[in-house]
Amino acid sequence: MLVLAIDTASVFCAVCLFNNNRILAEKCDNIGKRHAEYLIGQIATVIEKGQKSLTDIDHIGINIGPGSFTGERIGISVARGLALALDRPAIGISAFEALAFEAAEQYKNHPVSVVFEAYREKLYIQHFDIHNRKTCEPRVDTAERIIPELVPASVLTGSGAQKIAQITQHPVANTAPTASIATYAFLSTRKIFTETRPFQAPCPLYIRTMATGSRN
Known part of the structure; x- marks a missing residue:
């Protein structure tokens, strides 16, 4: 299964072609906030390097955040546009899921807590058990409130x-x-084979504060 994966939710603009657990081509550059300038060109470069065409793609994987407010929306918009044009599914994977998976591969049989810097000294947090299953929804909170949960x-x-x-x-x-x-790319492929519900178009991940329930 040929996957085009896109990540624009941080200062990096990353794209890869992935097939049968193997990277065919990838490009990842630290471009700050210039994702809109670089993303389409990076996709074209990766497609050319992988010696494929857009119509060969079976699905698109996209990081839905949390991350840069503008960056993640650029990536998601492009992923949704490609999915519509190619009549292929676009599969959203959160940065929580992706980093938890990598940590679980490195530290076998350990629970994982994924923590991102948020705003005003606050943090985004989500916990995963030893089987890499989420045990709570992501939220915004303070270090003082997170630490006792660990x-x-x-x-x-x-x-x-x-x-x-x-x-x-x-x-x-x-x-x-x-x-x-x-x-x-890997997690979006796995979701294709394990998800039983119809795929919805990916949207940016909105995270609620624990205290007020307001969106961020």
Whole structure:
């Protein structure tokens, strides 16, 4: 199954062609906030390097966030546009899912807590069990409220992980704002084979604060 994976939710603009657990071509550049300038060109480059055409693609995988407000919407808009034009599904994968998967591969049989820097000293948080299943919905909260939830065996990952680990001494798998582009490709492919409900067009991941329920 040939996948075009896209991630524009951070300062990186990443695209890859992925088939049968193998990267055929990829491009990942730190472009700041210039995703709108670079994304279409990166897709064209990856398609050419992979010696494929857009019509060969079976589905599109896209990082739906959390991340850059503008960046993730650019990627999602392009993914949805391609999906419509090609009559292929676009599959949204959150950065929580992707980083939790990578951490679980690195630290077998450990629960994982994915932590991203948010705003005004707050953090985005989502917990996963030892089987890499989510145990809560993602939310915005403070470090002080997150720390008591962590079990001793937890592994932290994400751009906000070090902020927690320097207090709790939990191991940190990764401090990046996003996962490998190949991980989004792999997880979107897995979802194709395991999801029983019809796929909805991907949308940016909105996260509610625990205290007020307001959207972010």
